[in-house]
Amino acid sequence: MLKNIFTSLITKYTNDQEVLELLWVDISKTHSQKNRHYHNLSHLENLFQNLIMVQDKIKDWDIVLFALFYHDYVYNARKQNNEEKSAQKAVEVLNSLSIDKNRVALCSDIILATKGHHISENQDVNYFTDADLSILGSDWKYYEAYFKNVRKEYKYYPDFIYNNGRIKVLNHFIDMPAIFKTNYFNQNLEVKAKRNLQQEIDLLSK
Structure with missing residues (x-):
């Protein structure tokens, strides 16, 4: 399911199948590391199932999906900068897809918001952090x-x-x-x- 969602998302921004496959393999491999017992692909699936319930209320669905795939990209239980590192990775990927800088910034904001889960002025951020919790x-x-x-x-x-x-x-x-x-x-x-x-x-x- 997740690969199909990711494929549909990425093909809106590139026709390069090699790029698509490399990005997906990277996400899949990263979230399948043996030290991930909760922050893994199952968490992403659960997050998607919750977000789909409020899809009609979300303004930039694609960016929310990008945040879903990258918000736990970096996860080390002994580090305090996982969200910052994950946001950096998302920015790198979205920039490589030539996505508008304001949308890239939103993706970063969503990921960084999962650090404290405080209320945001942007409802897309709030829906994401709520689904994450x-x-x-x-x-x-x-x-x-x-x-x-x-x-x-x-x-x-x-x-x-x-x-x-x-x-x-x-x-x-x-x-x-x-x-x-x-x-x-x-x-x-x-x-x-x-x-x-x-x-x-x-x-x-x-």
């Missing part, structure tokens, strides 16, 4: 699988370090006036998300 408001069995996979990505850290850091992150979201910035995601996921987050905190605090 949609796992938080999923049914408990999916949420549980999510946080267990995140723990695997941070396997380098002992429990006492990981648990304290994770609790801090979870409280950051709970303390937000609203985790989800758009009506669609807020109405459907907000209550369940805060319940899931608190339940994970309780487990980590034992």
